[in-house]
Amino acid sequence: MTLRGFVLLPLLLLAACSAEEHEVAEPVRPVRSMVVEAQRPMGFSLPGTVEPRIESRLGFRVLGRIVTRNVETGDTVARNDVLAELDPTALDLAVRSAEADYISARAQLAEAAGVAFRQSELLQARxxxxxxxxxxxxxRRTAEALAASNEAKLAKAREQRSYAELRADFDGVVLATYAEVGQVVNPGQPVLTLARPDIREAVVDIPDEAAALLTPGMSFNVFLELDRNLRVVGTIREIAPSADPATRTRRVRISLDNPSADFRLGSTVRVTPGxxxxxxxxxxxxxxLTEGDNSFVFIVDEQAGVARKQAVKVEPAPMGGKIVVSGVESGSRIATAGVHTLRDGQAVKLGGGGL
Structure with a gap:
């Protein structure tokens, strides 16, 4: 062996040792994990009130002073009943003035039409x-236009006169009054609230976490608080899209299916899921793990000792966390920490100190 061979031999041995070091298996990584279980949220029993689905705040369409109010809170009224009246003096004078202007315009039209007719006869006779x-x-045409204008003004004045009476648009019950006799009200200012008592619903504030699991159309049992033996079935009609910032509850409106007369407006009820x-x-x-628009979890395969990347569909859960809609079955073990540094197929072992 030459001197050159003695020099190269140690270098070859050193290179082989370095290659063996690179082929050493990656150490098994400890991970924190949990077994997920499908759970049913706890039921609830919450108080609510019976409210009308349809209610209107009624007010006069014209400015005036209230001279009569024929109803009080709780009164039942029929459609077209007079609920309150304004002092009609100014409106009556406006009608009389419009009537006089219309009569004058009609007289001018008759005179102008007569003159035009005579002029046509004279024209034919040269x-x-x-x-x-x-x-x-x-x-004549000017007088015709003036008469039409004054006729429209008279119709408007008579319509304005009708606004001095506040009438019920439907059969209902008076929930509240806001103005008294002698008070001057502006156009559109609420005078009273009228509600339809035939279409009733239970209104309840449900914690945000429970309300997030509800959907319109779900069935509920509604009990009268004063007598739990009185029950009616209802279905969710509306769920508030956001929670109240102070109470963290959402307002849910439950339509009542043929409630008895005992479920009066304003009654306190107890609501439970049906x-x-x-x-x-x-x-x-x-x-x-979120990557763009996609979400993933790492399912720990205990037999193989590896973590497998699994695509999932998730939704935000109330009070923190995520609700898995699809992609993970109940009973699966998933990694709960360090998912941003895990790789698909990476060797892992269960350990509370892992990342």
């Missing part, structure tokens, strides 16, 4: 000029 006839006909709440899988935020 006793008047074409210019005289055209002037008379122009006066069907079981849906099963949901809830995971912490730290278990979800």
């Amino acid at each position: 006793a008047a000029t074409q210019a005289n006839f055209e002037a008379a006909d122009r006066q 069907q079981e709440m849906p099963l949901v899988i809830r995971v912490p935020d730290t278990a979800v």
Whole structure:
């Protein structure tokens, strides 16, 4: 062996040792994990009140002073009943003035029409000029327009006079009054609230976490607070899109199905779900890896000892965390921390100190 061979041999051995070091298996990584279970949210029993679905705040369309108010809170009224009246003096004078203007305009029209007719007769007899006839006909058309204008003003004045009476638009019950006799009210200012008592619903404030699991059309049992033996079935009609910032509750309106007369407006009721709440899988935020518009979790395969990347569909859960809509089955074990540094197929082991 030459001197050159003795020099190269140690270098080759050193290179082989370096290659063996690179081929050493990656250490098994400990991870924190949890077994997810589909759970049914706890039921609830919450108080609410019976309210009308349809209610209107009624007010006069014209400015005036109230001279009569024929109803009080709680009164039942029929459609077209007079609920309150304004002092009609100014409106009556406006009608009389419009009537006088209309009568005057009609008289001017009759006179102008007569003049135009005579001028046409004279024109045919060649006793008047074409210019005289055209002037008379122009006066007739002007008087016609003035009469039409005054007729419209009279109709408007009479309509304004009818606004001095506040009438009920439908059969209902008076929920509240806001103005008294002698008070001057502006156009549109609320005088009273009228509600339809035939269409009733229960209004209840439900915690945000529970309300997020509700959907319109779900069935509820509604009990009268004074007598729990009185029950009516209702369905969710409306769920507030956002929670009240102070109470963190959402207002839910439940339509009552043929309620008895005992469920009067303003009655206190007790509301409970009429069907079981849906099963949901809830995971912490730290278990979800977000890449663009896609979400993933790492399912720990305990037998193979690896973490597998799984695409999932999630929704925000009230009070924090995520609700898994699809992609993970109940009973699966998922990594709950360090998901941003995990790789698909990476060797892992269960350990509370992992990241």
